[in-house]
Amino acid sequence: MNTYWPSLMGGMLIGLSAGMLLLLNGRVAGISGILGRLAQGTQVPTNAAFVIGLMIGPPLYRLGSGAWPSVTITASLPVIAIAGLLVGFGSRMGSGCTSGHGVVGLARLSPRSIAAVATFLATGVATVTLMRLVSP
């Protein structure tokens, strides 16, 4: 099957989730913010419930499709660890990640989020390109 349709429909579900959280709970569906608040011990019940829900997603997908979603990791463990540190640190410093800035921020047409998305797309592209040139 064409890969664009599942991507589009999956994206729409992500937008639906963000809409639900905003219109019902009045909260922004920013994963780094939710996880950061959970790590700080604020609003634990709702933030923990969202994270548990996230983890229910792949089993739900398996229930419908019969297979787990594919997760192909090629990076070595040290690279994974450094990447995790950068993602955690950077998302807190920049007040958001692909969900908070990328989905909710862009939908709000926030200039801050547009700048953030342009920046992390640029450094993401640069990093992947550099890594491919160094070790093809």
Place this chain on the structure above:
Amino acid sequence: MMHPARISSAQILVAQVLVALLAGAVFGLGLSLSGMLDPARVRGFLDVAGDWDPSLAFVLGGAVAVAFAAMVLRRRLRRPAFAAEFHLPATTPIDTRLILGSAIFGAGWGMAGLCPGPALAALSLGLAPVVLFVAAMLAGMVIHDRLAARQPGGSRS
């Protein structure tokens, strides 16, 4: 719509927790369906100068389109169904923290092909590299928050 006086704060909290759980599950299902859960696909999307896979642009497009409709709807509502007010980030100027933080985030995203949402959702597959990534990501968040707390005016979110 409803009478706040008749609804206890405990009932409100239960409603909020159920909404968060359902929203999380819909988000996780969307990530699984979209291909965002697969670091190889994400890195293929970022590899614009190589063997570029543009399909994940449709994830962002679909998500922003539906979220935009919710934003339009929000302007017609005085308050959310289960909360006193909308908690939206204040519009502050674009500063060094935003740009530098986003740049650091993007570098890590490109290295592993994982960002916070997909990494948390993929935990349910029980893969060791994903567990390591989430542990390192949490450490990165805690390190940032500790450092920001030491600087006057450094901590925001």
